[in-house]
Amino acid sequence: MTMKTYRLKKPRVVVVGGGTGLPVILKSLRNQGMDITAVVTVADDGGSSGEIRKSITMAPPGDLRNVLVSLSDMPKLYEDIFQYRFKQEDHFLANHALGNLIIAAISEMRGSTYDAVQLLAKMMHVDGHIYPSSEKPLILHAVFQDGTTAIGESSIAKERKTIEHVYVTNQENQEEPKAARKVVKAILEADVIVLGPGSLFTSILPNLMIHDxxxxxxxxxxxxVYICNIMTQKGETEHFTDADHVRVLHRHLGHQFIDTVLVNIEKVPEGYMDFSIYDEYLVQVKHDFNGLREEGCRVVSTDFLELRNGGVFHDGEKVVDELLRIVYEARV
Structure with a gap:
């Protein structure tokens, strides 16, 4: 008689976002025995990514670059080379990250940023799947409460106005933006979907505004699960409570869909933040636990704070400890 052996499937976690918050969580999620999929925004039009977008029709590489590094097990030296940013005085190459140029080159070789990221994921021994949210570069639009509008992720916050809603369009044509290959399948098969941490209107919502x-x-x-930001952001979430963040997400999808919110309740020490470096942050997000409950959310509030280099970040290990609990509960 032969014994059958059954292998338990790894829990499937899909993390959606962009910016600096996403890699922090992914780095800590790596090596936890999860099947990880990162869905990364392609609406960034600032900095090195924005300059490359002007030269080559491709999804902006910056957020994809940081996510590749966060899920890679390559040696520190290789990571430093991939992440190297040319100096301001280098004129033609000023401020470009070498990894962005590599992604641009392979995108041109393969005719697709999506394919370039899959190839680099193999080269860099990435543990997980990384998909741009769309295979085409997108343009983010904001409609403000006063009826005026702004076009382009990098210009929205500069207006310092209250945002009513955002939406995305294709950079190249009038077709409705579509999800990249395998993204919808990963979302539908997930045990847990994590949104954030990241800029609400410019890193998280651009993904959700792709209809499918x-x-x-x-x-x-x-x-x-929504990981609420620790600080309010200039021109985006000024005066926001944690419940306001969730209300905005629910308003954009027309449905109360967030089940659990992770909220940091640890205080940032007075005078700690270096606002000359982190100039987009303002004050700590205020708490409105009743408001969160009205939005149908379970709230996990604890110390998720990490202080580093004059900046305020989520402690990836503490967040992932909580996510592991949620993953386990979801599977049970």
Whole structure:
């Protein structure tokens, strides 16, 4: 008689966002025995990514570069080379990250940023799947409460106005933006979907505003977790409470879909923040636990704070400890 052996499937976690917050969580999630998928925004038009977008029609590489590094096990020296940023006085190459140029080169070789990221993921021994949210570069639009509008991720916050809603369009044509290959499938098969941490209107919502991604997140049976930002952001979430963040997400998808919110309650020490470096941050996000409950959320509030180099970050290990609990509960 032969014995059958059954292998338990790894829990499937999909993390959606962009900016600096996403890699922190992914780095800590790596090596936890998860099947990780990162869905990364392609609406960034600032800095090195924005300059490359002007030269080559491709999804902006910056957030994809940081996510590749966060899920890679390559030696520190290789990581430093990939992340190297040319100096301001280098004129033609000023401020470009070498990894952005490599992604641009392979995108041109392969005719696709999506394919370039898959190839680099193999080269860099990435543990997980990395997909741009769309295979085409997108343009982010904001409509403000006073009826005026702004176009382009990098110009929205500069207006310092209250945002009513955002939406995305294709950079190249008038077609409706579509999710990249395998993104919808990953969302529908996930045990847990994690949004954030990251800029609400410019890193998280651009992904959700791709219609089939928004639809898939609502349709998915996964536990949906929002990691609320620690600080309010200039021109984006000024005066926001944690409940305001969730209200905005729910308003954009027209449905209460967030199940659990992770909220940091540890205080940032007075005078700690170096606002000359982190000039987009203002004050700590205020708490409105009743408001969160009205939005149908379970709240996990604890110390998620990490202080580093004059900046305020989520402590990846503490967040992932909590996510592991949620993953386990979701599977049970």
């Amino acid at each position: 991604i928004g639809q898939a997140i609502q349709a998915s049976q996964a536990e949906k």
